[in-house]
Amino acid sequence: MNAVEIRGLSHRYGAGPTALTVLHDLDLTIPAGEIVLLTGPSGSGKTTLLTLIGALRAVQTGSCRVLGIELSKADERTRVALRRRIGFIFQHHNLLSFLTARENVAMALELDPDLDEAERLTRAEAMLQAVGLADKVDAYPAVLSGGQRQRVAIARALVHEPGLILADEPTAALDSKTGHETMALLQHLAKERGRTVFIVTHDPRIHDIADRIVAMEDGQLVQPATH
Amino acid sequence: MNELAPLARASPVLATAPAAAIQPPPAPGFRLPFRLAWRQLRHEPARLAAALSGVVFATLLIFMQIGFKNALFDSAVLVQNSLQADLFLMHRNTEALWRSASFPRARLAQALALPEVERVTPLYVANVPWRNPETGLNRTLLLFGVDPTARLLGFHGLDDAAWHAITRPDTILFDERGKPEFGPIRSLLAQGSFFGELNRKRVEVVGSFGLGATFSSESNAIASETTFWRIASGRNPAQVDVGAIVLKPGANVATTKRALQALLPDDVMVFTRAELAQFERDYWAKVAPVGFIFGLGVAIGLVVGCVIVYQILFSDISRHLGEYATLKAMGYTNGYLARVVMSAAFILAVLGFIPGFMLSLGLYEIATAQIFIPLHMTIPRASFVFGLILVMCVVSGLIAIRKLRDADPADMFR
Incomplete structure (x- = not known):
């Protein structure tokens, strides 16, 4: 089964003569459980592809199936519902500053009506323990280091057992050593749990965590290389 | 085992009916958005105090205006109400x-x-x-x-x-x-x-x-x-x-x-005692601009309170726009976030009204004892003012909510 299936996907910004096409007739398949890394220069359309897969933007042309849901012509409700089954990791941690680490992680569980508070907190704590932050559960983001914050973000992206994890330049705000450690942790947790991961990155030092690397240039996938 | 459960739950859905099978997000209750709003407000006590001072000010101003207005009307007919007769004549x-x-x-x-x-x-x-x-x-x-x-x-x-x-x-x-x-x-x-x-x-x-x-x-x-x-x-x-x-x-x-x-x-008017009192009331309410002035005072209190609460709610959304966008990316709906903002408005109304009410009570006593204008706090009056304050905060919240549209989760990836 494939987590992501893209056929003939095109996307452009604006309309008329000034329209800018950023994705050209793209095909991409990501099998479940695989860790795929997307590289490419700035402006190549990587981020647009990520936002389309993440159901954050409406699909214009072509087919984009994510976790079995066709996003072409999908309405906002469908996209919101799908986003709940995806874990997002951002360039900057984007943690809620007024919540503790545990509360931040539990935010990913508050949309599930079947869970009670105790279960949410237990799972959030277990997840924080898995990313090595068992002693920081009650800390606010302001007192955590950059690497610790990104690990909380990883815990938040994984705790609700998403079918797909999307990460956008997750090491951009970290030094190279911390960046690699954090991504190795993500790889370990994803493999342990059989999660599918799609990472957009410039950072060549984290290529070793990927099962497959895809490169992009001018809105097209180039030299698909198996790692 | 537990960790695999959602995947297992998701798989049959994929196999049977792909796009249509996805569950629409259930309508959020008010408990969790309320808690989120409270956590956000209490995280910055100084800002909370600033917001509350605005509500306290509005509460105080409205209580004093309404108090003086009613004292005016009460005192204006004190004489009429104590006249021991059945009918009264006054010049036209x-x-x-x-x-x-x-x-x-x-x-x-x-x-x-x-x-x-x-x-x-x-x-x-x-x-x-x-x-x-x-x-x-x-x-x-x-x-x-x-x-x-x-x-x-x-x-x-x-x-x-x-x-x-x-x-x-x-x-x-x-x-x-x-x-x-x-x-x-x-x-x-x-x-x-x-x-x-x-x-x-x-x-x-x-x-x-x-x-x-x-x-x-x-x-x-x-x-x-x-x-x-x-x-x-x-x-x-x-x-x-x-x-x-x-x-x-x-x-x-x-x-x-x-x-x-x-x-x-025709040069005299005939009144019953109730009509005589009403005639005097009407004079203060209509002929003299006093009633209008107090009404204006209440309106100004509401507008000032509205602006302060709106400013606080609006800047809270603006400053946390990234966080709101993150929540949207995680699958939180606009409706959920709107409830967070409205909860914050409600919290500000309640927490601001309480000290405002206490201060007004004190000022009422001072006014009664020191400047001999009897001001009385009654339950209907307190409820009425709380209603006004609540409406004020809700209106501020509804205006501030429009700012939520600016939180675009797609912007979180750049």
Whole structure:
């Protein structure tokens, strides 16, 4: 089964003569459980592809199936519902500053009506323990280091057992050593749990965590290389 | 095992009906958004205090405005409500008691022609200066001139002895609840009667009563008709300000009123006591701009509170736009985030109202004790003001919510 299936996907910004096409007739398949890394220069359309897969933007042309849901012509409700089954990791941690680490992680569980508070907190704590932050559960983001914050973000992206994890330049705000450690942790947790991961990155030092690397240039996938 | 459960749950859905099978997001309750709003507010106590000070200010301002407005209306009809008669005559041109136009005393004699009328009493009023016996400064009070045997005025403390005392010429009863600028009337009277100067005439204060300052007079005094005419020199005894009519027991007030209207010329108006009080109220509410001014005060309080609460909610959203966008990316709906903002508005309303109410209570007591304007906190008034504050915060919240549209989760990836 494939987590992501893209056929003939095109996307452009604006309309008329000034329209800018950023994705050209793209095909991409990501099998479940695989860790795929997307590289490419700035402006190549990587981020647009990520936002389309993440159901954050409406699909214009072509087919984009994510976790079995066709996003072409999908309405906002469908996209919101799908986003709940995806874990997002951002360039900057984007943690809620007024919540503790545990509360931040539990935010990913508050949309599930079947869970009670105790279960949410237990799972959030277990997840924080898995990313090595068992002693920081009650800390606010302001007192955590950059690497610790990104690990909380990883815990938040994984705790609700998403079918797909999307990460956008997750090491951009970290030094190279911390960046690699954090991504190795993500790889370990994803493999342990059989999660599918799609990472957009410039950072060549984290290529070793990927099962497959895809490169992009001018809105097209180039030299698909198996790692 | 537990970790695999959602995948297992998701798989059959994929196999059977792909796109349509996805569950629409369930409508969020209010508990979790409320908790999120509270956590956000309490995280920055200084900002919370600033927001609350705005609500406290609005609460205080509205309570004081409404309090003064009602005190005005209550005090304005204190005299009317204590008049011991059934029907009243006033000149057609009279707008309010303190600035009444007088009408011929003959109208009262004409009224006696009706069999239902038991007796008639004229009431004279005049604004005259009283010389403070301690400081020598003049200050205007409202002087009532009335037959002491008629027992027309039902003010607090007016007993038979007091009425009897002013049957002697050049004696008056003084309002001991008037403003302190008129002198220490109570302590002076404790040592017996004393002499004072009313409209530059020497009078003897022989007793007191309790009416208190109203918006039309700062203090009051009562004299017999003859004393009144001597003090208010220039007043024609044949011209009266209010004619009080007492009906025979069993007489119908409404039919007698109609009979009087038919009998008397158009230069006088006939009122029941309730109508007389309402007439005075209407004067303050409509003719004088006082009612409008207090209404404006309430509106200004609401607008200022609205702006402050809106500013706080708006800047909270602006400063946390990235966090709101992150929540949207995680699958939180606009409706959920709107509930967070509305919860914050509700929290601000409640937390701001409580200290605002306490402070108002204190100010009401000070106003009652120090400036002799009785302000009363009642449950309906407190509920009404809380309702206004709540509406104010909700409106602010609804305006601030529009800013949520700027939180675009796609912007989180750049």
